[in-house]
Structure formats: C-alpha cells, structure tokens
Amino acid sequence: MTHDRLAGIVILVVAGAIMLVSVSFRSVFPADPLGPRAFPLVSAVLMGLGAAWITFRPTSRTTDRVSNSVWLAVVSFVGYALLLEPLGFFVATVLAFVALSLLFGGRPVRSVLGGAVLVAALYLLFVEALGLVLPVGSLFVIGG
C-alpha cells in the first residue's frame, strides 16, 4: 500500500465522519433556507472527492517513517502547554527551549544559556514593550 493510498483512505473516513455529524445540524429559523449543515457537507464532499482521487490514482511512492526525535519534539510541545501555567513563562519556556535545542544537537550548557537569553528577550519584547500578560507560574505566586 502506497503512502498516498493510505492518506486517501484516512481522509475518506474523516470526510465521512464530518458528513455524519453535519446531518444532525438543524436550523430553527425559517429565514435560513440553507441551514447550518450545508457548508460542512460541502467541505466534506470536497475532501472526499480529493481523497477518492488520491486513493484510486496514487502518485507518491514511499512511506518514510517520522523519526523519533520529531515525536519527542511533539511531546515537549504538549508538555509545554501543560506546564506553562503551573511553572510560569520563564521556567516552562526555558525547559521547552532546552529540550528542543538538545533534539537539534545543541550542547547542554549552550542550550541552557541560549534559552535563558531568548526568554529574557521575549519577556522584554512581549511583556515590557508590548504589554502582554504571560503567566508567572501558579506554583511560585507568593503575593499578588
């Protein structure tokens, strides 16, 4: 089975699921002849047509594996999402930076230093200059 055919079948299943869900959307207003289901259905039909075409006329040849380091990076991103609010912007961002930096072949000490410099720069730019609010970290909050 080629790469394209696999992708085509997966997308067909997704498009089918979208259609099944869409059918249940009903409008209660009479002044809306098209209703809320038409657009999701059209989008699913477009996806389905393209996917059917790919499935029956696959052009791509290989199925290259996604390397483990990519999945580790994804894990570090999700970890960042979970840890940002408890650990705060500084700690969480340095951690995520170092993790990713190591995956890209950076040396540990340099990665930590690089992360610290970048986080300081981001803080100055986003918080001091642009006035955005970033989490301090609920674990460290002492006063207000």
Added chain:
Amino acid sequence: MGLGPLLDGFAVALEPLNLVLACGGVFVGTVVGMLPGIGPINAIAMLIPVIFAAGLAPASALILLAGIYYGSQYGNSISTILLNVPGTASAVVTAIDGHALTRQGRAGEALAMSAIASFVGGTLSIFGLVLLAPALSQWAIRFGPAEYFALMVFAFSALSSLAGRSVAKALVATGFGLFLATVGMDPNSAVPRFTFGQLRLFDGMDFVVVTIGLFAVSEVLHDLGATDPAQRAVAVTGRVGLRAREILGAGWTMIRGSVLGFFVGVLPGAGGTIASFVAYSTEERIKGAECRFGEGEILGVAAPEAANNAAATGAMIPLLTLGIPGSGTTAVLLGALMGLNITPGPLLVERSPEVFWGLAASMYVGNVVLLALNLPLVRVFVRVLELPRWFLMPAVASLSFVAVYAVNRSAFDLVLMTAFGVIGLLMRRGGFPPAPVILGLVLGPLMEKNLRRALALSDGDWSVMFSSWLAVGLWMMAAGSLLLPTLLARIPSGATPPATAEPD
C-alpha cells in the same frame, strides 16, 4: 481636482519631526511585524495607545501610524520568507516561493524583491487612491451578498495554480480549510458545530493558532526530521540584492499585481487575501511556462507582495469615503482616526481635505521610508539564518508559543497549535499544499455568511446568484480561471512540447 492640497500634505509630511516619526514608525513596525502571530493588525493595535500618550498632532500621528503599518507589513514578509511563518493570510502566498528561495540560499533576493514590490504596490495604489477614491466607493457598495460569494468562488478558482503537483491534494486541503472554518458556534442559527462540547471551540478556530501550527510548528518538526539537508533553510549563499535587470524584469508582474490588488482591496472583506492569491495565480498563468512557480520563483514573491500592499491602500477607500472598515487593519485605523477627532465618511474629503490629502502624503512618505530604510537592512535580516539550528529552531518554537498563548491566554490553544503542527508535517510529507487550508479558513465564514444571506433575502431562490451583471461577470471569470489552464494545456500537448508553449 487640484494638486494643491496634496502638495500641502507633502509639505507637512516632510517636516523634520514627521520624517523622524516615519522612520521610527517603520523601524518599530518592522520589528513587531516580524514576530509570528503578531502581524500588522496587532502591531498597530498595540502601538495606538503609545501614539495617543505621546500627544502628537493629528498629521504627525497619521504619519507614525502609516510608518508602523508599512513597517509591520514588511516585517511580516521577513518572517514569512526567512522562517516560513506568515503572520497574516495575505502573506501565505508569499511563503510558497519566498521560503523556497530561502531554502536555495537566495533569501537576500527574495527580501529585496519583497521590499521593492511592496513599494511599487504602495506607490501605484496611492495614485489610485488619490484619483479614484470617490468613484470606487460607489463600486464597492454595489457588491451585495451574491457578488461577494461569486468573488470568493473566483478566489478559490485561483487555487488550481497553487496546487503544485496534485490538484486532488489541493482539493482536500481546501475542503479541510472550509471544514475548519465551520468549527464553532454557527452565527446564523446558534448551532454549535464540531465543538465536541469544548467551550474553547465555540469561538471557532483562531487564524493565528492554525497558521502558526501549520507553518511555524510544522517547519520546526519538518526541519528536525529532515534527513536531506536540501530541505532545510540555509544561510544566504547568493547575492543580497537584485540587479536592475531583475527588478525591471518583474516590472509588469508588480504593475499587474498592484492594479489587481488595488481594485480587489477596495471591496470590504478579505481584500488582501483574495488579492494576493489571485495575483499569484494570474502571474502563474501568464508566466508559468517560462518560470518555476512554487519552486523558488522571484516573480512568485513580487506578485503577491505588490498586490497585498496595493490592497491595503485600496482598503482605505471604503474607510475614508464611506466610513466602512473593510479589513481588520482598517478597523483598527478607524479607531485611531476617531481618537484623533477625525470621522471618516462621505464628507471627509469635502470638509477636511487636509486630512485626506495629508493621509495620502503620509502613506507615501511611509512607503518611501520603508524602502530606504529596509533595503540596506536586508543584509542584516538574512543573518538570522546564520544562527545555528540548535538556537534558531527552538527560538522559532518559543516565539510561536508566546504568540499563540497571547491570543486567548489559553494553554488549550497551545495543544491545538501542536496538533496543527503535526497535521502540517503530515501534509508536507504527503505533498498536500498548506496554503489552500488558510484560504478556506479565512474565506469560508465570509462565503457561508454571504451565500446564506443572499438565499435568505431571495427566499431560497438560487437565481439570485446570477441576478446582476457583476455577479455573472465574476462567475464567468471563475469558470474561465478554472477551465482555461486545462484548455491551454490541451492545445500544445500534440506535437509541440509544452516547454515551447506561449500561454499569452
């Protein structure tokens, strides 16, 4: 109409203080516009309080605003070209060839072309603004829901030239974008669609989250997994500028892009996005046979950059003459103008001509300063690529995190961003183009709203879609745009090899 008021406007714009403000605005705008997810709209929105706090005269404030606006637009192009991180939907097309050039070590040329094309687009469209503003505002009003819908179908028909190798895959990507656009509470019927009970999804998919995921995050993941060094962004090996011949060679491309961008930009809505997509595909149709669009073609940078800058000026027309902001950026500008005690509308040109002409002059000065300041700086910007990968890629990721989190202060958005990063990576590997997803996401809600409005007004009668000549014309353009390439491809396929075909 006399040129006297315009000259007065220039006299004000060229005062030393105002020139300093223009330079400062362009510089700050460029830096802020470079940040992923911030983009021009947010750059202006964030800097408006600063402008008011400084207590500047209205003319000076307008010049500073124009500088920030042009600067942030260009800053957005810098991150698009160098890092494949478009901050607005209209920059997504620039990413295709712009980033491909970066991969070939030609980032310097791409950035220079982007600055020059933006300048040409800005200049031509300011002439258009001065000469045609009153007439065009009438044109914009004639666009009802049916015409809008047809215009957007026309924009989608341009997708066939973005498809790269597979039209089927572009179709899937478009459908996916349109699907993402339907996620959230349906504004017409209040039915929640595809929210899976997640309250976070009721507001729909945020453009910033999807774009940063599909482009920036997937770029980082892709770079990490790329075993082939040719797939990575590389430091500049080529020249950091363009020869006069190359600039002139893009002359017609920039002019066509500007004219197209200007007229599409006048229409309130997604002007810049439609303009850049249509300009790119028009160029691909005209020059496609001799150029390599999609694989690092400098004209593929020139066309959308000229178009989206021209569209930005075009969008000023409904704002100034009708008081209708046609885009996010002009909505923010409207707020700024009101804050300066200037009420845009039909009476603006009559009652306070100095403001209208002053604005035109300040936009022009902002445009010139942008070129003068940023063209020499291209060699500085491209050095970003000389940073080691262990620093650059985590830095792009960290910037993305902060930008995405800042939108809604929601950690859920970070998870969503990561999911789109993985989807983007899989799409790249499978050869699915990401640009149509963004087009679908941005235009989808507008299409749905206009189609449903048109049908609601006509009581479900579909003939309303063809009830005006304008709509019929747009439908014909869409059909032509879809069918023409197929027909043209058929003609030379006999004896002559396609390479010698002359499409124009």
